[in-house]
Amino acid sequence: MNDAVIEVENFRMDFGSTNVIDDLSFDVRRGETFGLLGSNGSGKTTTIRALLGIYQPTAGRLTVEGEVFSPRQGARLGYLPEERGLYRKESVEAVMVYFGRLKGLSAAEAKRFSADYLERIGMADKASVRLDKLSGGQQQKVQLGVTIMNDPSILILDEPTKGFDPVNRRLLMDLLNERRDKGATVIMITHQMDEVERLCDRVLLLKDGAAEAYGTIPEVQDQYGGRRLRISFSGHLPTSQSYRAMINEANYAELDIADDADTNAILAELINQGVQVRSFEVAPISMEEIFLQVYGSAAVAEGD
16 A cells, blocks of 8 residues: 655656756655755755645656645645745734635634644744734744644745754754644654654655655665764774764764774773763664765755
8 A cells, every 4th residue: 555645757857958856756654754865955944845746847746645735635734844934024923814714714713723832932022012013933834833733734944944053953843743743744844864863764865856865764864874982072083994983073973983893992092092971872874964965065065
């Protein structure tokens, strides 16, 4: 039985003589959290816009629940675009009620959801405040509320934590986990690789409009191979024939070690060299390092 909610088959997208997506195929399964990853210009947003009918594909087929997307499917889908679309001269409550009505809620239902949601996110006192008087992070939280207020079964979130501090990122993660516990399917476009490792069941890495890697987190990590030692420490990390430092920051390092390396011997070597080791963990290659390998450090700095 095919349990795919979203299917992309042999998708090609050209803008004039420029090819942006080339023969891309993947699926998103019911109830999973799926990471759509890539640097600027890799084709992520183009793929989502074609899936939602904003762009017409040059070739291939993109479907939601087995059908080419149409506006009548909108009630089941919540889309948080990277370019936020709120009426900035209106009050928070007015905007939320307006979008709630568009999504099929009654005025009373939209007001009730808005009041409960604003209380949940610590913005109950902002209901009558105009959107343009709020901070970027507060506007982002309102936009997220608009996205989920009709209880969609499919969520597509483009850089959902952009502009969030750690407290608000945690709030967003809690909200997403609640949607997932209710059976929602979530597609995340993000550059936060720690979020990818914690939340995503499978990922697709796009590069120049083609699939660079595709599968579960462990499958993608295996594709790029190797074990890593993750250590927190004080002191100076010495060079060694037993490892190569992939990340070496003030108090943290990730070391690439050979398949036959003895990790206990490496720990003893570090201690003998005067390194004060606070934590020492053998782990697969991190998604952040994979991202750096595929796209380079400039892509991480740029964001999307």
